[in-house]
Amino acid sequence: MWGSLKGFTVTFKHMFKKQVTVDYPERPPKLEARYHGRHVLNRHPDGLEKCIGCELCAWACPADAIYVEGADNTEAERYSPGERYAKVYQISYARCIFCGLCVEACPTRSLTMSNEYELAADNRRDLIFTKEQLLAPLTEGMERTPHPMRLGDSEKDYYGTGTDNPGASQGAEFSSVELSELLKQRTESERSSENA
Numbered sequence: 001m002w003g004s005l006k007g008f009t010v011t012f013k014h015m016f017k018k019q020v021t022v023d024y025p026e027r028p029p030k031l032e033a034r035y036h037g038r039h040v041l042n043r044h045p046d047g048l049e050k051c052i053g054c055e056l057c058a059w060a061c062p063a064d065a066i067y068v069e070g071a072d073n074t075e076a077e078r079y080s081p082g083e084r085y086a087k088v089y090q091i092s093y094a095r096c097i098f099c100g101l102c103v104e105a106c107p108t109r110s111l112t113m114s115n116e117y118e119l120a121a122d123n124r125r126d127l128i129f130t131k132e133q134l135l136a137p138l139t140e141g142m143e144r145t146p147h148p149m150r151l152g153d154s155e156k157d158y159y160g161t162g163t164d165n166p167g168a169s170q171g172a173e174f175s176s177v178e179l180s181e182l183l184k185q186r187t188e189s190e191r192s193s194e195n196a
Contacts, residue, residue, distance in 0.1 A: 031115045036098040038116035041134045046150035047142035050110035053086040060105035065095035077146040081155040089131035
């Protein structure tokens, strides 16, 4: 009998403590500013992409979750201020461990991590995010790429002001509704391309 009462002491201790149940998803938790969530590819104030397709993030990734394929900018089609840009950029969130080493490796501060953490999907293919999904949204004063450089004549005019212009990742987080819409559009476009 004494053994049973001794075993229930833990139960009785916790019966009168305040509950720590979180009312999720009705009240999502408030995350710290430095939380490592979904990645964001930032833009310059004129809309050009900060990513130069150097692939250093892919080399730094211990989980081999990032794939980058660079291409050359031309005067007719310019996506970034430098000589190159990321033609293909993919992150597989089935492999990503959210360590942040890719962010540390980025020489242009193009890649940052947002507070978006709702990344679950029913299909592994939906966990591979493309460049279109990762790019920060266009804000006021930005122009959709490709377009010529607007902030100066050379890439030094862009990357020399990196400390003053940390990036356009503010507000780049998607709500779960927007994210599910993006995934649905992507799945539909893949099906139509397979049928064609």
